[in-house]
Amino acid sequence: MVIKHKVSECQEHILVNDEEHGEILCAKCGRVIQDKTEEAGAEWRSFENQPDRGRTGDGTCLSKHDMGLATIISRSNKDVTGKPLSVGMKNTIERLRMWDNRSQAYSAGxxxxxxxxxxxxxxxxxxxxxxxxxxxxxxxxxxxxxxxxxxxxxxxxxxxxxxxxxxxxxxxxxxxxxxxxxxxxxxxxxxxxxxxxxxxxDLRMPLVDPIVCVSRIANKAGVSEKTKREAANILKEYERKETTAGKSPMVVAATAVYIATLKNNDGFTQRDIAQAANVTEVAIRNRTASIRCAIGLA
Structure with missing residues (x-):
């Protein structure tokens, strides 16, 4: 940090902040204007000589049985200075670890x-x-x-x-x-x-959009990006002319991908698409006729 500052002793000082030594000095004459400056930022150092200098653990989350609020006793038998613990203290810490582990899941719930x-x-x-x-x-x-x-x-x-x-x-x-x-x-x-x-x-589940399933099926089957876009267009046209309520979204999406591969001559069979979508070939075959009829394909 370079700052221009006018004082009575010198017409113009160019002040340089030396954060390592905590001093503010002049870049021209080398005079120390202020020493023992305070560091306003966070204190970044590790007491365990590790590259991770974080002081906090993971945030609270619902997917942990204790929501991430339980204490954790480290497995390293060393004190804060890095020296190994004595034999008696090792036994005490081991018992603390055992009871700490048991106390985290005390009740049946x-x-x-x-x-x-x-x-x-x-x-x-x-x-x-x-x-x-x-x-x-x-x-x-x-x-x-x-x-x-x-x-x-x-x-x-x-x-x-x-x-x-x-x-x-x-x-x-x-x-x-x-x-x-x-x-x-x-x-x-x-x-x-x-x-x-x-x-x-009393849950109200939203209907699954078949277009969301297209990308997953296409990636698993290994079809081209052009075929993905064609399948999405087929589904949009099918949803515009006929409702998809009551129909399996995965089957509808797999059928759209299969029809798109036929239009682009990609060489994929019904079995390939059915295995990628984890549905049966019969389901794709039955849905193919209705989609073709709805969007006007021969």
Whole structure:
């Protein structure tokens, strides 16, 4: 920082702020104008000699059973100066770690949340979900847990039901079959818990837009960008002339992608698109005729 400042001793000083030594001095004559200046910024240093100099942990989030507010005792048996602890102190710290771990899930409700949210993080990685969907899932599950709706029901099945509800509310294209396959829970169990969830909370789920599913199916099948745009145009034309309510959005989107590949001669079969969309070939075949008739394709 260079500042021009006029004083009586010198016609013009060019002041330089030396932040390392805490001094303000003149760049011309070298005179120290002020020493022991205070640093107004944040104190950035690490007491553990690590590149991460952050003083705080992760923020609070609903997807952790303790919402991220629990204490964490480090596994390194060293004091603040970096010296190793004595044998007696190591035993004391180890007992503190044990009781700290036990106290975080003392009640049955805490253990329920701990098991459910550990499975939720696993599903997040398998399904490639965003943090917003995970937080919404944790919010719905916590509300159901408070009202004791989860009591007597499988944790995995109810968690998958809340995850599917969160995907529907955030318009994330994930089907029950995909969630069932990733969680190893039967679709019938998830359906049962989902119906209970919708009835108890009186949820109003928005309709899934098939256009949202087009990009996912096309990327998985490996079709070109031109075909994606063509499939989106087909869906817009189909929605304008005929309602898509009551029809599976994934099937409608897969059918639009298949028709677009036929128009562009990409060489994809119904089986390729069906496997990418995780639907049957018969469903695509049946929907192809109705879409062709609606938009006027031969």
């Amino acid at each position: 805490d253990r329920n949340l701990r098991q459910a949210f550990s499975q939720l993080l696993s599903l997040k990685e398998k399904l490639g979900l965003s943090d917003a969907v995970i937080e919404k899932t944790a919010y719905i599950y916590r509300k159901a847990h408070e009202k004791k709706i989860t009591r007597g029901r499988p944790i995995s099945a109810f968690l998958c039901a809340t995850l599917y509800a969160a995907c529907r509310e955030t318009e994330t294209p994930r089907t029950l079959k995909e969630i069932s396959k990733s969680s190893m829970v039967k679709v019938k169990q998830i359906n049962k818990c989902y119906r209970i969830l919708v009835e108890r909370f």
